[in-house]
Amino acid sequence: MKIVVIGGTGLIGSKLVGKLGEHGHQAVAAAPSTGVDTLTGAGLAEVMEGASVLVDVSNSPSFEDRAVMEFFRTSTTNLLKAEVEAGVTHHVALSVVGTDRLQESGYFRAKQAQEELIKASGVPYSIVHATQFFEFVRALADMSTEGDTVRVSPAKIQPVYSDDVAAAVGRTAVGTPLNGIVEVAGPDAFQLDELIRTRLAADDDPRTVVTDPNALYSGAQLQETTLLPGADAHLAETRFADWLARQR
Known part of the structure; x- marks a missing residue:
């Protein structure tokens, strides 16, 4: 199966391309560095030729409110148009747990706009919501x-x-379109302030972490459960403590 991975040279994209290749799929990394520009549409028709699935794990180069909205609206519109023309039958997008609860943030308003474009497109789709x-x-x-x-x-x-x-994105990409959202999260929940204290302590970082219930997260006010997944989320196995120990 040919699967085009938009943002295929980034953190998630490069890992996804590798995992799909290991399972015998033709995974193609698409990014400006490979000649594919989702903002202008350059290279989209060529890279999608013969593809069954498109996976979008790209991100905006700017998080400024207007710039990030323009990125996700323009990029997603161009992707959906190109995949219809190419006969792609499954659109997969990576988004964020809590997106609909973080609408004070320009970034998350843009991610919500991306999701709404996908849902309204008529193309069979799956959206993967991941935690941080x-x-x-x-x-x-x-x-x-x-x-x-x-x-x-x-x-x-x-x-x-x-x-x-x-x-998780790879499993979703090779499966039947959900026409809905699936969530993936780590196995353990933390208080955000304690998580950051733990990370900085591991780096011998001298900064002081102050707990402030009014502190903003990407411009949005947080309630206790804003960033948590629902009860049906897929819980991954890797624990933060184990990952952090390997970083040392």
């Missing part, structure tokens, strides 16, 4: 840092290893 990746916990700290202080909400979060996300 282990690899990005430090970036969350950086986004919340002022001086030597990291101000973070104590809301619950259930982070997941990127390898496990790639595996």
